[in-house]
Amino acid sequence: xxxxxxxLPVTLVALLAVACLYIIWPSVPRxxxxxxxxxxxxxxxxxxSFERRTLRLGLDLQGGTRLLLRAExxxxxxxxxxxxxxxxIRVLRxxxxxxxxxxxxxxxxxxxxxxxxxxxxxxxxxxSLLGRTAQLRFCEPAGANAADVGLCDESGQWQQATGDVxxxxxxxxxxxxxxxxxVQFDQAGRPGVGFEFQDNGGEVFRQVTSRRxxxxxxxxxxxxxxxxxxxxxxxxxxxSITGLTLERAQELVVQLNAGALPLQLTVLQEQNVxxxxxxDSVHRSVLAxxxxxxxxxxxxxxxxxxxxxIATLALMVYTLISIALFKLIPVTLTLAGIGAxxxxxxxxxxxxxxxxxxxxxxxxxxxxxxxxxxxxxxxxWPSIRDSNVSTLITCGVLYVLGGGFExxxxxxxxxxxxxGFAFTLAVGVAVSMFSAIRVTQILLHLFVGTGISRRxxxxxxxxxxxxxxxxxxx
Amino acid sequence: xxxxxxGTRKWSFLFSGITALVAVVVLAIPPMFRPGIEFxxxxxxxxxxxxxxxxxxxxxxxxxxxxxxxxxQQTSGSEFLIRTRELQVPxxxxxxxxxxxxxxxxxxxxxxxxxxxxxxxxSAGATGTIDLVDLDRTAGCKLGTQKLGTAAAGARVDVxxxxxxxxxxxxxxxxxxxxxxxxxAKDIRDFQAKPKExxxxxxxxxxxxxxxxxxxxxxxxxxxxxxxxxxxxSRVTVRNTAIAVAVATLFIMVYIAFAFASLPRPMRYGACxxxxxxxxxxxxxxxxxxFSKLFHVEVNLxxxxxxxxxxxxxxxxxxxxxxxxxxxxRQSPQAPFASNVNAALVQTIARSINTSTTVLLTVATMLLxxxxxxxxxxxxxxxxxxxxxxxxxxxxxxxxxxxxEGDLERLAFWRRTPAEQPAG
Numbered sequence: 074x075x076x077x078x079x080x081l082p083v084t085l086v087a088l089l090a091v092a093c094l095y096i097i098w099p100s101v102p103r104x105x106x107x108x109x110x111x112x113x114x115x116x117x118x119x120x121x122s123f124e125r126r127t128l129r130l131g132l133d134l135q136g137g138t139r140l141l142l143r144a145e146x147x148x149x150x151x152x153x154x155x156x157x158x159x160x161x162i163r164v165l166r167x168x169x170x171x172x173x174x175x176x177x178x179x180x181x182x183x184x185x186x187x188x189x190x191x192x193x194x195x196x197x198x199x200x201s202l203l204g205r206t207a208q209l210r211f212c213e214p215a216g217a218n219a220a221d222v223g224l225c226d227e228s229g230q231w232q233q234a235t236g237d238v239x240x241x242x243x244x245x246x247x248x249x250x251x252x253x254x255x256v257q258f259d260q261a262g263r264p265g266v267g268f269e270f271q272d273n274g275g276e277v278f279r280q281v282t283s284r285r286x287x288x289x290x291x292x293x294x295x296x297x298x299x300x301x302x303x304x305x306x307x308x309x310x311x312x313s314i315t316g317l318t319l320e321r322a323q324e325l326v327v328q329l330n331a332g333a334l335p336l337q338l339t340v341l342q343e344q345n346v347x348x349x350x351x352x353d354s355v356h357r358s359v360l361a362x363x364x365x366x367x368x369x370x371x372x373x374x375x376x377x378x379x380x381x382x383i384a385t386l387a388l389m390v391y392t393l394i395s396i397a398l399f400k401l402i403p404v405t406l407t408l409a410g411i412g413a414x415x416x417x418x419x420x421x422x423x424x425x426x427x428x429x430x431x432x433x434x435x436x437x438x439x440x441x442x443x444x445x446x447x448x449x450x451x452x453x454w455p456s457i458r459d460s461n462v463s464t465l466i467t468c469g470v471l472y473v474l475g476g477g478f479e480x481x482x483x484x485x486x487x488x489x490x491x492x493g494f495a496f497t498l499a500v501g502v503a504v505s506m507f508s509a510i511r512v513t514q515i516l517l518h519l520f521v522g523t524g525i526s527r528r529x530x531x532x533x534x535x536x537x538x539x540x541x542x543x544x545x546x547x
Numbered sequence: 548x549x550x551x552x553x554g555t556r557k558w559s560f561l562f563s564g565i566t567a568l569v570a571v572v573v574l575a576i577p578p579m580f581r582p583g584i585e586f587x588x589x590x591x592x593x594x595x596x597x598x599x600x601x602x603x604x605x606x607x608x609x610x611x612x613x614x615x616x617x618x619x620q621q622t623s624g625s626e627f628l629i630r631t632r633e634l635q636v637p638x639x640x641x642x643x644x645x646x647x648x649x650x651x652x653x654x655x656x657x658x659x660x661x662x663x664x665x666x667x668x669x670s671a672g673a674t675g676t677i678d679l680v681d682l683d684r685t686a687g688c689k690l691g692t693q694k695l696g697t698a699a700a701g702a703r704v705d706v707x708x709x710x711x712x713x714x715x716x717x718x719x720x721x722x723x724x725x726x727x728x729x730x731x732a733k734d735i736r737d738f739q740a741k742p743k744e745x746x747x748x749x750x751x752x753x754x755x756x757x758x759x760x761x762x763x764x765x766x767x768x769x770x771x772x773x774x775x776x777x778x779x780x781s782r783v784t785v786r787n788t789a790i791a792v793a794v795a796t797l798f799i800m801v802y803i804a805f806a807f808a809s810l811p812r813p814m815r816y817g818a819c820x821x822x823x824x825x826x827x828x829x830x831x832x833x834x835x836x837x838f839s840k841l842f843h844v845e846v847n848l849x850x851x852x853x854x855x856x857x858x859x860x861x862x863x864x865x866x867x868x869x870x871x872x873x874x875x876x877r878q879s880p881q882a883p884f885a886s887n888v889n890a891a892l893v894q895t896i897a898r899s900i901n902t903s904t905t906v907l908l909t910v911a912t913m914l915l916x917x918x919x920x921x922x923x924x925x926x927x928x929x930x931x932x933x934x935x936x937x938x939x940x941x942x943x944x945x946x947x948x949x950x951x952e953g954d955l956e957r958l959a960f961w962r963r964t965p966a967e968q969p970a971g
Binding site: 180188341364365416434455470491 | 591602603606618619620621622623626628641643644772774775776777778779787788790791792794795798799802803806848849851852853855856858859860862863864866867869870871873874894895897898901902904905906908909910911912913915916917921924928
């Protein structure tokens with residue numbers, strides 16, 4: 074039983090490390106590991122519909138898809154084209170961010186073109202996510218005044234649904250939706266999109282549903298009919314669109330919440346593009362990073378001796394867990410993210426150094442190995458906690474502010490630059506508070522009562538080596 | 548005998564003060580920074596080379612032409628998307644991108660084509676007519692079997708395209724008055740390439756300069772797209788980032804005050820940590836401004852990230868030292884504050900230096916061995932971490948002592964009370 078208690082934590086840590094190693098094993102090993110050895114290719118992980126094959130890397134490290142879009146400015150366009158283009162970019166950015174693709178790059182090219190670079194999306198998905206105007210319209214069966222209000226499709230079967238508010242005729246479009254559309258499932262488990270009206274939308278919808286009760290109405294996205302439900306009751310505040318696939322429903326939610334594009338876009342070109350930092354540069358930096366970490370390990374072992382070995386092992390476990398999390402969540406790793414990761418490694422090392430310095434003090438003060446482990450940890454804990462919590466607070470603030478929000482009078486405030494950094498750093502620090510500390514403790518405890526625990530000279534340089542029995546030190 | 552670090556505080560203040568002042572002066576001299584291409588409008592070109600070219604060679608060629616900032620992305624084969632800073636070109640120098648592509652579109656004749664040369668149909672001595680067939684470009688390159696037209700053997704016909712290596716041999720696209728189709732090399736003779744017209748190239752300012760330079764270094768190419776692009780990161784975004792960081796700093800100040808609430812005057816800890824943080828940021832910025840001026844180092848997105856890393860590190864380092872002060876003050880509340888702080892500094896100095904060493908070790912290795920594109924990022928971290936380590940020892944904690952001992956007042960009333968007792 075005591076043996077179980079002794080070895081169980083270590084076994085669990087080892088299992089966790091192996092599992093993480095399996096998860097993160099690269100699918101193209103020669104990009105990350107020394108060449109010349111026939112490394113097996115990683116398969117990633119797949120549980121049901123949850124699949125992660127590769128780490129998600131940003132444009133700077135891996136490249137992605139580039140779309141060149143042309144904004145179609147109508148002949149009779151009134152207003153400032155520059156403003157309309159800026160608005161278009163904003164909507165595109167919202168769509169990209171909401172669909173979970175981090176670190177996209179959007180800029181104007183020439184007079185009327187936009188160029189978008191997206192990491193980790195196939196050209197088809199990028200095209201369907203960004204290429205659509207996403208103008209949502211509510212339509213009713215065409216009647217006598219169809220020509221006045223406008224038809225919804227070419228068949229002439231549907232006309233734009235309208236209502237009268239304060240003596241004005243208002244067409245019911247996506248403009249009247251709150252930007253909180255969501256994916257929902259009906260009783261049969263079929264996906265759909267739920268939405269709520271704002272401003273006068275509810276009133277118009279009430280008028281439409283009350284005069285069309287028992288008849289069909291239709292909902293169009295651009296020129297495509299999404300659904301044509303029969304009106305069962307008068308509704309004024311909310312509605313839903315059914316008959317969609319799950320993927321389509323998710324995409325529609327993103328598009329509805331980001332709003333319709335002010336200008337229609339045509340995809341001029343799409344192509345795969347390589348890493349912006351240059352493949353060669355990325356490879357060399359990966360190699361250099363590995364050498365750097367090796368040097369750190371060497372330094373730790375030379376300076377701290379036995380605990381340095383333990384810390385190196387703990388650090389390996391820490392790195393494995395962090396990268397596995399980056400892959401599973403998934404976090405889009407960019408150079409900024411890697412910077413954050415390097416910082417979090419530094420902080421994980423620091424936690425170990427703090428603990429070891431305390432342990433040394435305890436050992437010098439004549440405590441036993443086991444006692445000095447516990448004292449070392451409990452005394453180092455407050456500073457580890459305070460410094461890491463302050464880092465987590467910074468991450469939280471940067472992440473929340475980076476996400477963007479509307480300020481009264483000042484417009485939209487967002488700083489997407491720092492979000493990826495903040496998120497990656499937060500994951501790293503959170504993991505380090507568990508792993509670097511807990512794993513080190515488990516590993517150190519493994520040696521309680523063994524020969525090593527009496528070799529104080531392996532911990533404190535100036536301590537006398539054994540024959541001198543326990544307690545011979547000052 | 549322990550090290551008296553607190554006693555040296557006036558020297559560290561003097562040193563930091565001068566360094567920070569120099570940094571501010573350097574920053575004040577325009578240009579403060581050289582903004583990277585993310586922050587400025589630029590020019591973008593999509594270029595396809597005839598011969599295989601690597602991204603590294605292209606990058607080197609651009610650097611040679613004075614555009615070390617060029618961001619090069621390979622798109623396919625030897626086609627590259629290149630973004631540089633804005634090139635000075637006369638109006639009308641832009642090449643509009645090609646028309647929309649449609650999936651599965653395969654070029655077929657007849658279509659208005661540019662004649663690249665002429666040939667005689669049929670191999671030597673052939674008679675009758677030679678079939679012009681289709682070409683299957685979807686599956687690699689393979690001559691088809693569909694007959695699109697014929698050409699009389701021996702007749703001289705125009706050639707619209709030469710596909711150098713198709714199924715092991717050259718294939719020619721032949722255009723006659725009524726048909727267009729492909730013919731294999733074995734079925735032709737006497738191909739004569741049309742001499743390239745030495746049409747005077749229009750002067751397109753810097754675009755022409757670069758294109759000429761590239762052609763000399765890397766061979767012929769086709770410019771498929773050339774236009775101006777806006778900044779990918781707007782100035783508003785950068786400003787907002789700075790605001791976000793400032794707000795985060797305020798939160799840190801409050802948290803530190805909260806964490807040290809058990810000590811007298813906890814707000815001071817937060818304030819001094821922030822002063823040390825500002826010190827690190829100003830020195831890092833100043834150093835970079837100097838690099839900008841001397842070596843044309845640019846401030847890019849990675850610089851922003853690096854600065855965030857430095858900020859994180861600086862606060863972390865300071866808190867570790869503060870924590871030790873807290874412990875010492877609790878243990879011996881009767882001892883003078885200065886001696887408690889000094890003990891804390893002595894106890895943590897090994898740890899501070901070791902932690903920094905590990906980070907600097909990694910960064911230095913990457914700086915020396917890694918790719919050049921991330922050098923500025925690493926440089927920021929290197930300078931910032933070094934400054935952060937120094938300031939956690941020489942500034943953050945020492946300021947607490949100076950505040951406690953009333954150094955500032957003493958400085959102000961220097962003349963009136965010259966015989967003030969030195970700090971215990």
